[in-house]
Amino acid sequence: MSITQSRSLRHRPSRTVPAVVTAIILFAVGCAAVWAGVAALQGNTHLVETAAGIGTQTPWNSPAGYTIAAVLLVVGLVLLIVALSPGKYNAIRLNDPAANSTSRARSSSPVEYVIGRRALGRLARTRAEQVDGVESAAVKVSPRRIDVAVDTYLVDATDLQETVRQRLEQALADLDPATRPRIGVKTTTRTLD
Template sequence: MSAPTEEIRTAEARPAPPPPGAGDRKSLRRATHVFRPRRVLPATIVAIVLAVVAGLVALEVIGGLFGSPPGLLPVERLSALGRETRWNDSLPFAVCGLAVLLGLLLVFLALKPGRPRAVVLASADPQVVMGIESAGMSRHLARAAESVPGVSSAQVAVSARRVRVVASSSLRDTVGLDEQVRTAVSERVDELAPMAGRPNVRVTVRRRQD
């Protein structure tokens, strides 16, 4: 069981000027597009569903041409439904509306991929794209916070605009420790040089009670 902690001090950094090479919107968009994960799972599901439906239809058509349809699809029932249904009935409108919504959803998923899993880093060469995974950056900054004397452990959460650091210390007097941690983490962020500029660094120091 971990020892109880008491939150005693919080420090928040002001955004610093962007590092050299940062702030280039065109390069940032290009790099973000490179590191943005693709919608592999939805695309795979749609491809499998379409392949299965196309295969079933092909089997029914081929079987019907040879006079022995496999009966995998309710062809007769669908044919009767098509003959009996009028264009001004509610069923065609509902089916068409559902198809349109499904198509718009697929288009949205295709044009709006998932959130990037990497932080884009600045580069002097616009043709060079660099990045570090958010989890790796969190561990990297946590080690920087733990290098400060008096800090026993640290947890870091990284987002595009903010770095949240929670440091634990067993010291009785932790005055100024939050600023030291903030400085150490900010310097490590500057070394990485995020293309979007230094995120807002917020530090909370908790005193461990043994």
């Protein structure tokens, strides 16, 4: 019997930025080549002659040649490093609820529980908006921090800020994340127009 290791649910996102940048550059070069080819077929060779003239008149050991080569090298290296480096984790690991419960027998295979950062942000926004006095809420979630911006019409929002923080602390206690993010609440008082 072989033990296979499962893939983690807490994966890192793919790097699409280098692929998009490369695709845009290749698309632009391809469009320019097609445009120059169609113009040359119609008898207008000025564009092709100009591009070929610039390429043949610029020596490789000139400052312009070195500058172009250095810029292309830096752009290529940046795209390569960004493509190979992993992204940030897109989920927060939760503790196993069966670890505290004796009613369910533990299985031999490990079980992983996660919640996505967007889902945690929606949960935090919903819980914040359920507090009396909150007009709207905006949430930004990172693996270590949950920042909530609350809009209200209350003049003194000190108690509201603490109530929202307590409601979010309770929501986090219900989820039981493996590493508990800090909660920051900022209130903004709106004026009636």
